[in-house]
Amino acid sequence: MEDNHQLDPLAQYFRQTLHTHEAEPPADLWERVEADLPQPRQASLRQGWIAAAILLLVALSLALLVIRYLPQGTPPAEAVSAVVALPEQSHPSTLAREEPECSTAPNEDAPSRKACRPADRLLPTTSLHRRPPRSREFSAFETASPPYASFYSKEVSSESPPSESSGDMAEEEKGWRSAIPRLTTITPVPVRQGRNEMPTFPGGESLSLVRPMRPFSGWSIGVCLFYRYEPLVPPQTPITGTLLRPVFVGRPQDVRPVPALGVRISKQMSGRWSVALGALYSETTRTTQHIGRFRFGEGRPLPGGGPGHSWRREFSYQLNTYAGSATVDFRMEPTGSLDPSPQTEPVVVRALAMEYAQVLKVPLVVSYTVGSGRLRGVLRAGVAADLLLKSDFRLTSLSSENARLRLMAGSNPTIRWVSARPLSMGYWVSAAAAYRCHRHLELSIEPVLTGLFSRRDNQGNALPTPAAVGVQGTLSYRW
Amino acid sequence: MDGEHTDKAEIEACLRGDRRAQRALFERYKAKMFALCLRYAASRTEAEDICQEGFVRAFRDLGRFDGRGAFEGWLRQVFVHTALQHIEKQRRRIPTVELDGTEVADENEADSFGEDAPTAEHLIRLLQQLPPGFRAVFNLYVLEGYSHPEIAEILGISVDTSKSQLSRDKAHLRRLLEESLVQ
Numbered sequence: 155m156e157d158n159h160q161l162d163p164l165a166q167y168f169r170q171t172l173h174t175h176e177a178e179p180p181a182d183l184w185e186r187v188e189a190d191l192p193q194p195r196q197a198s199l200r201q202g203w204i205a206a207a208i209l210l211l212v213a214l215s216l217a218l219l220v221i222r223y224l225p226q227g228t229p230p231a232e233a234v235s236a237v238v239a240l241p242e243q244s245h246p247s248t249l250a251r252e253e254p255e256c257s258t259a260p261n262e263d264a265p266s267r268k269a270c271r272p273a274d275r276l277l278p279t280t281s282l283h284r285r286p287p288r289s290r291e292f293s294a295f296e297t298a299s300p301p302y303a304s305f306y307s308k309e310v311s312s313e314s315p316p317s318e319s320s321g322d323m324a325e326e327e328k329g330w331r332s333a334i335p336r337l338t339t340i341t342p343v344p345v346r347q348g349r350n351e352m353p354t355f356p357g358g359e360s361l362s363l364v365r366p367m368r369p370f371s372g373w374s375i376g377v378c379l380f381y382r383y384e385p386l387v388p389p390q391t392p393i394t395g396t397l398l399r400p401v402f403v404g405r406p407q408d409v410r411p412v413p414a415l416g417v418r419i420s421k422q423m424s425g426r427w428s429v430a431l432g433a434l435y436s437e438t439t440r441t442t443q444h445i446g447r448f449r450f451g452e453g454r455p456l457p458g459g460g461p462g463h464s465w466r467r468e469f470s471y472q473l474n475t476y477a478g479s480a481t482v483d484f485r486m487e488p489t490g491s492l493d494p495s496p497q498t499e500p501v502v503v504r505a506l507a508m509e510y511a512q513v514l515k516v517p518l519v520v521s522y523t524v525g526s527g528r529l530r531g532v533l534r535a536g537v538a539a540d541l542l543l544k545s546d547f548r549l550t551s552l553s554s555e556n557a558r559l560r561l562m563a564g565s566n567p568t569i570r571w572v573s574a575r576p577l578s579m580g581y582w583v584s585a586a587a588a589y590r591c592h593r594h595l596e597l598s599i600e601p602v603l604t605g606l607f608s609r610r611d612n613q614g615n616a617l618p619t620p621a622a623v624g625v626q627g628t629l630s631y632r633w
Numbered sequence: 634m635d636g637e638h639t640d641k642a643e644i645e646a647c648l649r650g651d652r653r654a655q656r657a658l659f660e661r662y663k664a665k666m667f668a669l670c671l672r673y674a675a676s677r678t679e680a681e682d683i684c685q686e687g688f689v690r691a692f693r694d695l696g697r698f699d700g701r702g703a704f705e706g707w708l709r710q711v712f713v714h715t716a717l718q719h720i721e722k723q724r725r726r727i728p729t730v731e732l733d734g735t736e737v738a739d740e741n742e743a744d745s746f747g748e749d750a751p752t753a754e755h756l757i758r759l760l761q762q763l764p765p766g767f768r769a770v771f772n773l774y775v776l777e778g779y780s781h782p783e784i785a786e787i788l789g790i791s792v793d794t795s796k797s798q799l800s801r802d803k804a805h806l807r808r809l810l811e812e813s814l815v816q
Contacts, residue, residue, distance in 0.1 A: 164803055164810075165775045168756055172776055175753040176664035177671055179684055184659055190689040191655070500678055 204607050207581050210535050214520040218427050372422035376630025380434050380602065381411040382622040384476075411624065412438050414515065418628060426523040430534070434515040441508050441550075444473045444482075450499040450559060453486065466562060469503075476620070477511040477545040478574045479611045484552060484567035486559050502555040505567075512543040517582040517604070528590045538582040538604055547571045572611040580606035580619075584626065598628045640704045647695055655692055662705065663688075666712050671757050672772050673716035675765065683719050687712040713777060717787065720765040751810065759809045763802060770795055771802040 161169065416434030423429055453467025466487045473480045482505060519536030552567045554560050561567065586600030605621030646654030667684050674680035691711045698707050751759075760768055769788060773779040774795075779787070781795045788795070 161775060162803065164807055168760075168771075168806075169775050171751075171753050171756055172668070172672060175668045175757075177668040177754075177757075179663050179667035180681055183663065183667075183681065183685060183688075184656060186685050187659065187688045187692075188652070188655075190685065191692055498679070 203581055207535070207537060211520065211537075214427070214522075214535075218423050218520075370422075371633055372428075374420045374422075374596070374630045374632035376418045376420070376596075376598075376628045378414075378416045378418050378432060378434060378626055378628045380414040380416065380436075380624055380626040382414065382436075382602070382604070382624030383411045384620050384622045412436050414513075416515075418630065420521070420630065428521045428523070430517075430519050430521055432515075432517045432519075434517070436513050436515070438476075438511045438513070439508065440476060441506065442473075442475075444505040444507060446471050446501075446503045446505070448501050450486065450501050456485065469501075473505065473507065475507075475547060476509055476618075477513075477542060478547060479572045479613075479615050479617060480507070480547050481570040482549065482552070482567055483570070485562035485565045486554065487562045489558050489560050499559060500556065501559055504551075504553050504555065505549055506551040508548045508550055510544070510546040512545070514541040514543055515539070515604070516541065519582055519584075523588075530588050530590075532586040532588050532598065532600070534582070534584045534586065534600070536582050538580045540578045540580060540606060542574055542576050542578070545573045572613050572615070574609055574611050574617055578606045578609045580604060586626075586628075594631050594633060596630050596632060598630070600626050600628075602626050641700065644695060644698065644700075644704065647692060659688060662708055665705070666708065668753075668757075669709065669712050670716060672760055672776065673713075673720065673768060675761050675768075679719070683712070683716050686719070687715040690715055709777070713773070716772075717769055720769050751813070755813065759806055759813065762809060763805060766790075767798050767802050767805075770798040771806075774799050 414434040414436035416432055418430050418432035420428050420430035448469070448471075450467060453469045456466045456468055466485060468483065468485045470481060470483045473482060484503070486501065515538055517536060517538040519534040521532050521534045524531035524533065547569065549567065549569050552561065582602065582604045584600040584602040586598040588596050588598035590596050602624045603621065604624070606619045609617040609619050611617055640658075643654045643658050647658055663684075666687060667680065670680040670683040670687065671677065674683055691708055694711065698704065760771065763771065766788070770784055773784045773787065774781070781792045781799075784790075784795045785792045790798075
């Protein structure tokens with residue numbers, strides 16, 4: 155390249171004026187460039203999502219296993235223990251308020267809290283106490299049998315076998331006896347209570363204490379209403395070739411949330427973790443305007459001869475669709491036969507299409523409950539399968555915007571429609587606010603992000619994988 | 634230089650397929666590149682097509698930029714080659730029109746436009762009236778700084794043809810310029 159050109163003044167003037175000249179391109183140029191750009195990162199992003207979802211599921215599964223099968227030997231120091239409260243003989247209205255009765259020995263068959271219930275179902279709980287703070291002395295006994303366990307085994311139930319405590323433990327017992335002088339006067343009162351019955355004393359009086367509740371099985375079932383909104387379909391990979399504007403850009407005409415109705419079954423696995431399986435049915439009808447811009451010369455010349463025929467061209471373009479791939483074929487010709495359009499004549503074609511799809515979304519999620527009380531938070535993440543039950547595509551209109559070119563007379567445009575594969579896998583992430591309005595009923599509302607990892611039509615062509623955001627409301631019954 | 638660092642960082646991000654970085658790079662150079670496209674194209678619509686294809690090609694071939702020279706220079710080369718390919722495609726479709734009736738003027742004749750100096754848009758409109766091949770020679774020689782042997786190699790023409798076309802270009806432009814100024 156020569157820098158020192160011998161330029162005449164005219165050329166120099168052109169150079170000086172135009173070398174630094176800038177011109178603003180049309181506003182939609184980036185959209186057109188982006189439509190033509192390859193999208194390799196989408197695949198890796200998709201792989202990243204898949205990897206993240208798998209990692210999340212593996213981590214959650216491990217956490218569930220650890221929580222479920224971890225040995226439950228020592229209850230935490232803050233564990234709430236039940237106390238057998240017995241009236242004193244000399245002071246019937248006074249209830250003992252000191253030592254917990256429960257055994258802290260490891261219980262392999264039941265959770266730690268159940269170990270604190272009276273083994274012989276003598277009395278229901280009337281008062282709750284926290285265990286004394288853990289000290290060196292107590293911790294020495296917690297792994298075996300605490301001093302007060304043997305004490306109660308003597309005092310509360312006269313039929314229980316004598317304690318096998320050692321000499322040191324006997325000393326401890328004495329210490330406890332002196333510390334709790336009133337308890338030494340307790341006389342065991344036989345109280346009988348059957349399953350789901352009120353406890354009764356020998357006198358026949360019904361003790362109106364806490365009514366025993368049937369424990370929950372952990373199952374729940376709910377009905378869901380899910381409104382989802384899918385943003386615009388991302389442009390498809392353009393057709394290979396020399397075409398400059400090969401893609402019809404789709405503009406949805408009726409962008410509105412799509413309702414889906416369904417059910418969800420959930421099972422509490424352990425503590426705060428649960429697993430839920432749902433099924434959401436939705437029916438979608440979308441109207442989309444597809445706009446294609448290209449050159450008349452880019453079409454295939456039609457076979458056959460005759461005057462004017464060489465100016466007739468056939469075009470075949472792919473449309474951006476949701477539930478499959480649609481290719482539209484049409485023919486164009488100049489408006490006047492004596493005025494054949496040049497090859498570079500721009501063509502703008504507008505196609506109005508209607509798309510119909512029936513989808514059953516089946517999310518399988520792992521849930522983690524945050525907080526306690528009536529209002530709690532629930533985080534959900536998992537996979538979702540999209541089952542395409544039915545899909546259809548219809549072209550309602552096709553028109554040319556160029557006055558010099560028109561759709562060829564006597565030749566109707568044709569649509570080649572290939573439906574998407576019936577099963578596509580995706581992801582589901584949501585965060586719910588759950589309100590327990592009744593012992594068995596729970597109402598939750600949750601924003602949801604869901605999408606598909608990949609989608610292909612029945613011929614194996616890749617389809618766009620739009621993500622959807624939405625809100626789901628669920629009313630569930632637990633038992 | 635800060636701009637170069639920004640370019641390098643953006644180029645690396647573009648190579649990873651980062652759409653934001655691609656958009657940023659596009660925004661930075663779109664005005665310059667579109668002006669270049671306007672000079673090579675016969676119309677604004679055609680310039681839009683060249684600009685679109687140029688950016689697509691630039692992002693696709695970004696890995697070939699070795700980072701030794703200025704990025705803008707490399708980008709200009711991509712756009713020039715895209716424009717030339719576009720012109721070549723057009724030449725195959727539409728037979729080249731010869732510039733008849735133009736006289737080769739004296740190259741050393743001074744021009745003085747004074748206060749009525751035509752704007753860049755005006756000059757571009759004049760350039761767009763040239764036949765594609767002639768326009769390419771003028772752009773390559775006068776605005777891109779290529780030599781006649783280089784132009785001959787790029788366009789697949791002889792050196793003499795290149796020189797001849799440039800002379801005709803200038804004479805034609807001079808006539809068009811005079812006509813436009815008279816009007």
